[in-house]
Amino acid sequence: xxxxxxxxxxxxxxxxxxxxxxxxxxxxxxxxxxxxxxxxxxxxxxxxxxxxxxxxxxxxxxxxxxxxxxxxxxxxxxxxxxxxxxx
Numbered sequence: 245x246x247x248x249x250x251x252x253x254x255x256x257x258x259x260x261x262x263x264x265x266x267x268x269x270x271x272x273x274x275x276x277x278x279x280x281x282x283x284x285x286x287x288x289x290x291x292x293x294x295x296x297x298x299x300x301x302x303x304x305x306x307x308x309x310x311x312x313x314x315x316x317x318x319x320x321x322x323x324x325x326x327x328x329x330x331x
Contacts, residue, residue, distance in 0.1 A: 252305040257285070257296060265289025267300050 256266040267285035270293060274284035282295035299311040 250305060252303050255300070255302045255304050255309070257300045259287040259290060259292055261292045262287060262290035267294065267296065269299055 259265045259267060265288040268288055270284040270286045272284065276282040276284075276295050280297045282297050283299050284293060285296050285300060286293050298309065301312070303310045303312065
């Protein structure tokens, strides 16, 4: 494996309710089976829960968003999300 350093940006979703926290994937890993899927997130400060179509935080590189692999590993269904899925 060859490793290269890159310059990327970490994008957070701020909580509009308390304006102090950011949303993180909820501990119970709930996923709404919609198109696109929605993941349950909880505010790091006030614990408000919302469903979002992306798993935050997100890494942005060259104008593209990438969800962290650790956030997606809980998917176990036969049509689970894959980092290599080109659908």
